[in-house]
Amino acid sequence: MIQVNQLYHSYKHNKDYAVNNVSFEIQEGEIFGFLGPSGAGKSTTQNILTGLLPMQKGTINVNGLDIKKPNRDYFNTIGVSFERANVYKKLTGIQNLEFHAKMYDVETDDPMKLLEKVDLADAGGKKASDFSKGMLQRLVFARSMINKPKIWFLDEPTSGLDPATASRIKAIITEKQKKGTTIFLTTHNMYIADELCDRVAFIVDGKISLIDSPRNLKIKYGERFITVEYIKKGNLMTERLSIVEQKDKAKLNHIVNNYDIQTMHTNEATLEEIFIKVTGRGLLE
Amino acid sequence: MKRFFALFKRDMLVGSKNYFFIIVMLTPILLGLLVRFVIPEETSTQVQVLIAMDEQIKEERSDLLHLYDGANQLDSKSAIQEAMKKDVNSYGIVFTKDNESIHAEVIFQGYESQKQRNLVLQSVEMMLNSDQVMQVDGVKTTELGQYSKTTIPFNLQLVPIFIVMEPALLGLFLIATMIFSEKEEKTILAYGVSPGKITEFLLSKVLFMFLLGVLGTFVIMALTVGIGTSFLKVVGILVFANLFGASLGLLISSFFDSISKAMIWVVVASMVLSFPLVAFMIPTFAPAWLKIMPTYPMLYSINEAIFPSGNSTIIGSSILILAVSGLLLFILSVVSYKKTLVRG
Numbered sequence: 001m002i003q004v005n006q007l008y009h010s011y012k013h014n015k016d017y018a019v020n021n022v023s024f025e026i027q028e029g030e031i032f033g034f035l036g037p038s039g040a041g042k043s044t045t046q047n048i049l050t051g052l053l054p055m056q057k058g059t060i061n062v063n064g065l066d067i068k069k070p071n072r073d074y075f076n077t078i079g080v081s082f083e084r085a086n087v088y089k090k091l092t093g094i095q096n097l098e099f100h101a102k103m104y105d106v107e108t109d110d111p112m113k114l115l116e117k118v119d120l121a122d123a124g125g126k127k128a129s130d131f132s133k134g135m136l137q138r139l140v141f142a143r144s145m146i147n148k149p150k151i152w153f154l155d156e157p158t159s160g161l162d163p164a165t166a167s168r169i170k171a172i173i174t175e176k177q178k179k180g181t182t183i184f185l186t187t188h189n190m191y192i193a194d195e196l197c198d199r200v201a202f203i204v205d206g207k208i209s210l211i212d213s214p215r216n217l218k219i220k221y222g223e224r225f226i227t228v229e230y231i232k233k234g235n236l237m238t239e240r241l242s243i244v245e246q247k248d249k250a251k252l253n254h255i256v257n258n259y260d261i262q263t264m265h266t267n268e269a270t271l272e273e274i275f276i277k278v279t280g281r282g283l284l285e
Numbered sequence: 286m287k288r289f290f291a292l293f294k295r296d297m298l299v300g301s302k303n304y305f306f307i308i309v310m311l312t313p314i315l316l317g318l319l320v321r322f323v324i325p326e327e328t329s330t331q332v333q334v335l336i337a338m339d340e341q342i343k344e345e346r347s348d349l350l351h352l353y354d355g356a357n358q359l360d361s362k363s364a365i366q367e368a369m370k371k372d373v374n375s376y377g378i379v380f381t382k383d384n385e386s387i388h389a390e391v392i393f394q395g396y397e398s399q400k401q402r403n404l405v406l407q408s409v410e411m412m413l414n415s416d417q418v419m420q421v422d423g424v425k426t427t428e429l430g431q432y433s434k435t436t437i438p439f440n441l442q443l444v445p446i447f448i449v450m451e452p453a454l455l456g457l458f459l460i461a462t463m464i465f466s467e468k469e470e471k472t473i474l475a476y477g478v479s480p481g482k483i484t485e486f487l488l489s490k491v492l493f494m495f496l497l498g499v500l501g502t503f504v505i506m507a508l509t510v511g512i513g514t515s516f517l518k519v520v521g522i523l524v525f526a527n528l529f530g531a532s533l534g535l536l537i538s539s540f541f542d543s544i545s546k547a548m549i550w551v552v553v554a555s556m557v558l559s560f561p562l563v564a565f566m567i568p569t570f571a572p573a574w575l576k577i578m579p580t581y582p583m584l585y586s587i588n589e590a591i592f593p594s595g596n597s598t599i600i601g602s603s604i605l606i607l608a609v610s611g612l613l614l615f616i617l618s619v620v621s622y623k624k625t626l627v628r629g
């Protein structure tokens with residue numbers, strides 16, 4: 001279990017906090033989504049958790065151990081998939097994984113099997129400089145699994161991937177979770193978060209606005225909507241109406257009774273809509 | 286050790302595919318060829334001739350004075366010796382008369398090659414024999430004694446300089462390019478979340494610099510003075526010379542976030558460290574501030590290793606100076622990088 005209490009971080013070492021009084025808990029085997037726009041404090045929090053940034057104020061407890069100064073044992077148990085494809089471009093895919101495997105004191109996975117998992121087996125002998133952006137992203141993802149991590153940090157793992165490959169990556173994440181891996185997922189993609197996360201935290205301006213499961217959030221903050229397309233005076237019209245609010249219900253009734261309905265779909269509120277409602281901010285700001 | 290060797294192998298693979306590596310490997314070949322085929326074995330410089338002669342000779346052999354037109358006339362042998370100490374590019378001739386014979390004594394500095402000495406002696410003998418009025422009693426030679434006798438050709442005298450400036454100090458430049466390459470590609474972040482230590486990360490790069498240095502030294506020596514027992518001595522000095530050069534490069538690079546900013550200071554450091562080269566070429570110029578630079582003992586110890594003069598203690602003292610300064614710089618680099626490398 002990971003317990004983060006009253007975490008603060010300032011790059012300027014003053015009161016201008018990039019992370020401001022952040023507290024949360026992640027249960028073992030849970031996928032915890034950290035959601036927010038660019039500059040919200042997601043990466044800073046993750047960098048503190050992975051030891052890339054020093055802890056200034058607050059506490060982080062992993063399985064009962066205080067990790068103010070992470071040691072080798074801690075690094076042997078974590079895996080980090082960076083958003084940026086930070087691999088050695090002059091080395092081949094397999095050389096990159098082989099090198100990284102030797103950095104660990106624990107049993108590591110077979111580099112070729114990992115490449116097969118992310119559909120890069122055929123490109124393993126190619127220099128990373130010849131990889132496409134998506135291939136590099138998958139190589140970084142594969143590298144993060146090399147030490148069979150118990151705690152797995154994923155920063156935008158499906159960014160820049162085509163739908164089929166993204167689906168493959170999501171399946172790997174789910175599979176790892178089933179095996180008991182605790183996953184900290186940083187993203188601004190609410191669809192990925194909705195699909196994968198057991199719980200999510202909304203973070204804006206370094207502060208967490210709320211933490212809950214996507215389902216609970218939808219129940220608590222979401223509204224049920226219906227999208228209807230109809231013909232009015234020869235023109236195709238589209239309306240998105242709440243099926244909870246009286247005013248919208250009346251309007252829907254009026255449309256159904258008076259116009260030629262083309263299509264009608266129910267759709268619940270997305271996490272993105274809830275995020276905007278709760279934080280007053282968009283995710284792509 | 287598994288981790289260290291993996292880091293070293295990675296540095297070899299990545300470093301050897303860097304364009305900078307090709308330049309570093311071509312330079313020793315170029316320097317070797319330069320020494321071998323371009324730089325002459327001897328150089329001619331304006332040499333000051335100092336002469337002293339008895340009053341009687343001046344009267345009887347005034348032609349000698351004309352023959353040495355432009356020479357600096359002094360009163361005595363001791364005056365010549367004093368003047369020679371102040372001007373290393375000079376030699377003296379003392380003419381004395383004993384009964385009916387003229388004796389000539391040529392005083393050399395001590396560093397002149399045999400070819401240069403023969404040339405001077407022949408010219409003196411020819412001038413003395415140009416008039417047979419008086420009997421000539423040969424030419425005697427002595428040395429001022431401030432330089433050890435050496436017969437090292439001029440072009441080979443440059444070999445220690447080239448070894449110091451290229452293979453020994455290449456880490457100063459090259460290690461900075463390797464560090465900034467890792468910073469720019471952010472590969473250092475991936476290392477930062479692994480159990481690997483900064484010390485291992487930096488040490489593998491220093492070792493890579495040492496191997497490149499050995500390779501460069503091998504090329505230069507093979508093309509010039511040859512590979513013999515002296516090569517092993519030079520490699521022994523290179524271990525610590527490289528530690529010093531690479532650690533200095535590491536420390537400078539740790540304070541900057543881009544290679545362009547760091548390179549300005551690397552070049553400045555390199556220029557300052559090259560000052561002792563002047564003392565090496567002009568031994569009379571060796572102020573104390575210049576001797577405290579690690580490149581000063583580095584130069585003389587490599588020179589001693591290649592051209593032994595019996596002063597082997599200089600190798601030991603040089604290794605000690607380079608080991609202490611190199612180790613200190615390396616420790617400072619580790620401390621600095623622990624704070625800046627990952628975040629930089």
